[in-house]
Amino acid sequence: MEVQHRLRLLSRIIGMKGPIICRAIVTVTQRSGQSYTVGRHLPPTWRGGASAGWCRSFSDVSARTCTALVYRKHGDPPEVVQSENMELPLMGEKSVLVKMLAAPINPSDINMVQGTYAILPDLPAVGGNEGVGQVLEVGSQVTSLKPGDWVIPRDAGLGTWRTTAVFNEVSLAEVPRDIPLLAAATLGVNPCTAYRMLSDFEALKPGDSVIQNAANSGVGQAVIQIAAARGIHTINVVRDRPGVQQLSDRLLAMGASHVIKEETLRQPEMKDFFKKCPRPKLALNAVGGKSATELLRHLQGGGTMVTYGGMAKQPVTVPVSSLIFKDVKVRGFWVTQWKRDHAHDERALSEMLAQLAALIREGKLTAPACSEVGLQDFRGALDRAMQPYMSAKQILVM
Amino acid sequence: MEVQHRLRLLSRIIGMKGPIICRAIVTVTQRSGQSYTVGRHLPPTWRGGASAGWCRSFSDVSARTCTALVYRKHGDPPEVVQSENMELPLMGEKSVLVKMLAAPINPSDINMVQGTYAILPDLPAVGGNEGVGQVLEVGSQVTSLKPGDWVIPRDAGLGTWRTTAVFNEVSLAEVPRDIPLLAAATLGVNPCTAYRMLSDFEALKPGDSVIQNAANSGVGQAVIQIAAARGIHTINVVRDRPGVQQLSDRLLAMGASHVIKEETLRQPEMKDFFKKCPRPKLALNAVGGKSATELLRHLQGGGTMVTYGGMAKQPVTVPVSSLIFKDVKVRGFWVTQWKRDHAHDERALSEMLAQLAALIREGKLTAPACSEVGLQDFRGALDRAMQPYMSAKQILVM
Known part of the structure; x- marks a missing residue:
């Protein structure tokens, strides 16, 4: 026993x-x-x-x-x-x-x-x-x-x-x-996830673009800011919701290049959109289901879609032709696994943390909107953390 | 004009x-x-x-x-x-x-x-x-x-x-x-496809295993033989059909390590199977739909599934958890694109052709079962080439 x-x-x-x-x-x-x-x-x-x-x-x-x-x-x-x-x-x-x-x-x-x-x-x-x-x-x-x-x-x-x-x-x-x-x-999970996904899958240069859904999530906001600091355009997909205009304005102020509603992504007008903006080399997916398929559809030939979440609780569906003839790559990322894989590579983690801290000091990377809550008020905080469309992350303060 | x-x-x-x-x-x-x-x-x-x-x-x-x-x-x-x-x-x-x-x-x-x-x-x-x-x-x-x-x-x-x-x-x-x-x-497409898929996606060593569906296809047969020559085990999935036992015997004689019916792949007995055989690092998919999902399910963590065909005319569906927590990689391959990408790399193509020719000379790689047909009899050949479960490839001889 x-x-x-x-x-x-x-x-x-x-x-x-x-x-x-x-x-x-x-x-x-x-x-x-x-x-x-x-x-x-x-x-x-x-x-x-x-x-x-x-x-x-x-x-x-x-x-x-x-x-x-x-x-x-x-x-x-x-x-x-x-x-x-x-x-x-x-x-x-x-x-x-x-x-x-x-x-x-x-x-x-x-x-x-x-x-x-x-x-x-x-x-x-x-x-x-x-x-x-x-x-x-x-x-x-x-x-x-x-x-x-x-x-x-x-x-x-x-x-x-x-x-x-x-x-x-x-x-x-x-x-x-x-x-x-x-x-x-809030440094250890979301900004690290964003940082690695922007670094490890496609060689992105200034002027390239990245598309992501769940753009308002903690990772999404970090992606916007880290990409902006590197001169990479972000195409940010959000679900329609009450106050979507304010949300869009907030993401644009944060450095988002474009904010697009999920419905718009399915419209023919996207063709015109991609005359002005390069097709993304990288798609970041935290949703799955149809939303992921839409991201894939707009990806550049040879590009990569990285899945790090599955909020829709639906699998990622990939057309065979996208794999064979467009050479899209479908991958996943889990920051916990990355940290375990690099447990003995002290420099990899410390270098990333130092770069993220530098962005924070320069005001280029801010924590997501947070609500500070005393530890004793945890029940309300848990409740709020589970509400849909919650824009503020609940932070327990001791 | x-x-x-x-x-x-x-x-x-x-x-x-x-x-x-x-x-x-x-x-x-x-x-x-x-x-x-x-x-x-x-x-x-x-x-x-x-x-x-x-x-x-x-x-x-x-x-x-x-x-x-x-x-x-x-x-x-x-x-x-x-x-x-x-x-x-x-x-x-x-x-x-x-x-x-x-x-x-x-x-x-x-x-x-x-x-x-x-x-x-x-x-x-x-x-x-x-x-x-x-x-x-x-x-x-x-x-x-x-x-x-x-x-x-x-x-x-x-x-x-x-x-x-x-x-x-x-x-x-x-x-x-x-x-x-x-x-x-029949050298330029199928054996080249098999060769590249076994070479370019996972570093396979003798003793490793590969799983594939459509194992009786031209590519499938080349995969079996090239893998066998490299000491790599193949787990070959075939659809149940009239004469499946003869088919299985033929693939085993060709060097297949295991031949499994698609239905068996869904049974719990596969757990015992993988006690004796290492889980595959690489899955080769020419079907799509459920068949592809089954291949994925048996893949080793960190492994790759390469899609080179879509006979079921259904997309590849990937569970989000396989991407995030199993780090499976979903890719595609098209030998025509490979040849275009390597059009100026004379050595890459000639080296592959030389290695394949060497295997052919040694009797380790044979053309798939073929029916030779005079050019004038093309109509019958086209007809036969479109029949399901056709084991013999139609070859026009001039």
Whole structure:
């Protein structure tokens, strides 16, 4: 049994190490909701810190706690997510104690709670995959971070909706402290997704164009701004909705070259449109279904469509002739996989973060419209994050 | 008007050159079916040969003719294709007079006649895009070919269903004369398609596997044999049909690792199958629709599906999750485009042809089952080429 195994492991660690007597409290909670708390005095030979996350090496022997938004089963987020007090694991040599500052509620976080996402953490789990925190304390073997640094998660599944956390050094990346808090909190997923999709699939030069649907999404807005900074035209497709003119104006002010309603994309007038604007080499699809097929139809011969979302819950349908005679390439992108594939390529991630931070400093890349919400008001924030046509991203502030 | 323009051009050329008096006969036939024949005595200063295709430089001053299978409108091939006597264009400096030896009837030839193919020649047109011929005579500036050489077309649309033709040197590629005639006649499209698809999309090593539908097609058989020669396993999907066991035996004898009926591909037993056989890195799709989706489903994460045909006349449908979380790549391939893209890369084509010829000599690559048919019996051959489940390719022999 998982609990007994962990307890055996803990006993072995405690038996082997450490002169400091501390109270090791391990709260292991199973899917059933049962909770096991184990208290034990460590023997005097223990020197602490080898087993990341399980034991603490600092002198404050009382267990530290945090508040976290936890879900113990999958379901409707406002119902299954609850605020809980949790004891933090003890610090290890490679541990980093982080005070979370701000963490967004992204669509993928919602899908994870609902249990419909491609990767799901073991339950119970702390919600949230993105956010920024400040380092409070580091383990003895931590070399890349120091107290005061700002950090973001390197991978999905860390659980960022909490006040404090103990993470392993390798799961964190430093971000500069001179960018706005909300920009840092929303840097790790959407701008990184936009940056990679604009960089890794087609060699785009100034004057080339890119077409995207869901142009008002977090990724969509980052695509508009990063492309504009590189001199690349964006053709931004939005669904018709109340206030579509204001939305269009906002995207144009942000650097969008063109904003087009989805219905217009099917009209013959698009032929005239492409007399003035080069056909896109790259299409970015977060919708699927008919919307994706329309993007494909306007793509330049030899161009690539990259799918990073499927809001319409319909597959991507590709005419055989587009593949054979137009040589269109149909690909997918998942920033989490990219980060995993580049886990040992420190430079790839840090270079991207540095370039994005530079754009932020220059005012060329701003965080999407955000609503800051105190952690305690999470239920309303979850509710709002699930509304259609929500233009403001909900950000939990700790 | 096109005809008048050509006549003006001809007069100008004739006026500029040539001491030899010859009769230049130009038959220009328009879409309307009207035919213009122009006879003119060339002035005595003409030395011949500058305008490829229009004037003849050899001493035989009588116009040479050939028999060709011509279609003057699109429609049902056995109805619209007819045998005609045509006058050959005169030889130019870069012209090559070719006696055609054998030319297959491929599905794409049928679609061209029907008017449903992606590229269509101006009408009237000579049918056929593939075949082998022997060089009879070359223009004064031809350097790569000499009389006696065997040649195949470098591009689609040359019109190979004919007894003799005058082609430009750049539209021909030499093939070795020590391979069987039928292998040479069917070398340029299907084996080249198979070769490129196995080479250009995934880095396959011995032990890797490839899955394909339409495994009994010309390309399918070439894929089986080229893959077997490289130590790559093939999982060959065929539709259930009368005599499927004999078909399966034939493909296995040819080097197929596995032959699977399309229905089986949807069964849970495939899970056990993939315990013994590595999941394919590459899927080759000539069908589309559900068959393509099934191939995709069994593809290895990060693998590629290449579509080169759409026999089911249904698009390729790709689940969003396969793109994002499995990183499958969906591509297309058209050997005609490859040849055009590599028109100035002499080595790329000749290297491929040499490697394919080597496999043929070693008995590792054989032409698909063929029925040789005299050119005059073309109507029956066209009929048979359009039957479903036809295992024998119709080859016109001149």
